[in-house]
Amino acid sequence: MTRQAVRLQSGLQTPLQIRLQRSATSNPIEKEKEEHSVIDLAHVRSLLEARRSGHSLAGDFYTAPALHELDIDAVFSNEWLFACNVAEIPHAGDYVTLDIGKTSVVVLRDKDGGVNAFFNTCRHRGSLLCTEPQGHAKRFVCPYHQWVYELDGSLLSARQMPAGFDRDAHGLHPVHVEVICGMVYICIADNPPDITRFKAAVTPYIAPHRPERTKVAYSETLVEDANWKLVIENNRECYHCVGNHPELLATLIEFALPDDPRANRDFQLLMQEKTALWDSLGLPHLPADGGTEFRCIRLPFHRGAVSFTSDGRPACKKLLGDFTEPDIGSVRMFRVPNNWNHFLSDHIIHFRVLPLSATQTVLKTTWLVHEDAVEGVDYDIETLTQVWRATNDQDATLVAHNQRGVSSKGYRPGPYAPSEFMLTNFADWYAGKLATYLEGLPSRHAPIRLAMAQA
Structure with a gap:
């Protein structure tokens, strides 16, 4: 252990x-x-x-x-997997990462106070973006070739790319997120299973806390x-x-x-x-x-x-x-x-x-x-x-x-x-x-x- x-x-x-x-x-x-x-x-x-x-x-x-x-x-x-509590990412730019087999996911607090999740891989050549289990970033900068992403996953800059390169088409791939009374659940499937029954059933128990x-x-x-x-x-x-x-x-x-x-x-x-x-x-x-x-x-x-x-x-x-x-x-x-x-x-x-x-x-x-x-x-x-x-x-x-x-x-x-x-x-x-x-x-x-x- x-x-x-x-x-x-x-x-x-x-x-x-x-x-x-x-x-x-x-x-x-x-x-x-x-x-x-x-x-x-x-x-x-x-x-x-x-x-x-x-x-x-x-x-x-x-x-x-x-x-x-x-x-x-x-x-x-x-x-759907439990990832964290929103208290673990209280401020804009706070993030946690978790590994699902060989797939790394980053869960973060965005500028509007919401919670986003993305596959933790750069859209350039696939390098990990966030290499620590938790941290803070105003923007996400790939450590390999310094592509820069906003907290909403959009690509802000990609140096030395040719004219006509479509930044809008190269944002981070999103991961499904559901927040239930502050508990953050994620699902990396293309079509996640229904979580509404679980949410409706447990909310009356945990919401008072x-x-x-x-x-x-x-x-x-x-x-x-x-x-x-x-x-x-x-x-x-x-x-x-x-x-x-x-x-x-x-x-x-x-x-x-x-x-x-x-x-x-x-x-x-x-x-x-x-x-x-x-x-x-x-x-x-x-x-x-x-x-x-x-x-x-x-x-x-x-x-x-x-x-x-x-x-x-x-x-x-x-x-x-x-x-x-x-x-x-x-x-x-x-x-x-x-x-x-x-x-x-x-x-x-x-x-x-x-x-x-x-x-x-x-x-x-x-x-x-x-x-x-x-x-x-x-x-x-x-x-x-x-x-x-x-x-x-x-x-x-x-x-x-x-x-x-x-x-x-x-x-x-x-x-x-x-x-x-x-x-x-x-x-x-x-x-x-x-x-x-x-x-x-x-x-x-x-x-x-x-x-x-x-x-």
Whole structure:
């Protein structure tokens, strides 16, 4: 596991702290080669046909470089992906970049305060424009031959090009953007799937927390030694929590549903009390109908706890939105394929997952507080981040061990426990996405190259 932690203060995009650490649990599995993988589609189809719902996936889905590229093509290149919160790009010219396989995208704040996204490649000869994960620019200047682009993607100048060169025809290629309560989603497909159902369903839950009126208090990036699906699966269940997450379970109740059959009488009474409070405050709490695509629900903390802190007290004195009551539980929101979140009364945590290779995943965690909160007065970084930084470290070790295990010749898919119903949902969704994608490809037994290179 590699960690890069960047501390941001007062909304600034300049890193105040960068920390790199190599974990003792580094994955010894040989790193994949960089050339295009060759995949036997008949083999993938046979794996999907042999899959049993309610069981983990076959080992190749977690380990094969060719299937990693298939995931990029079939899933990440065709789905809406969480990119950032607008608080990460508060000023005109602020930008973040993210890599979707070999495709780099830049997301930026334009001069009018809107959010744009473009393929991060110069229209001259294809060089990367922005080479850092985040930054600020009045205009984008290609480092190779200094073509200059405005924040709206239009080409401003291209030195030494001949008379008659059409600058209007050489602006940056746009990427689809949707901003939902300050959360920025992007899609690099030509024809993105409909996101309106998701937007309509989750907005009533998260809008009261005002994510768009926050600032970044702290952000860290972990490179975890596991396939992205193992990282998602680990998050989608708390079966492992009692044996691995003491800091988290000091405040978090592991039950995933209000009527969880494992719940005891104390939890049932707590739910009755909290639902009455939430109803009086006009806060939705019943599970949103997201099928296998997304999940959104409000659940309580342990009695007496109001936040993800070691003692359960608020991590930030200045509450979000118009909240005056800190004890409102948390909204847990997840959306395939790359994001989960916690919305509390005093802070928000976004988690963003992006595949790096078949056996490595980039997890970015961002803690946000009220835009007017003052560090050292309203909150301190250690109290705010302690629980989930510990949890992230513990999970990184767990998924690295999981990756080692599914790479073994002795691995066979195993059954999910009843409490792991969200893993069944995820695996069913994933298998369905691959099956649909493969329907549009040649039905032949000969290996083919995945179309990763742009024409």
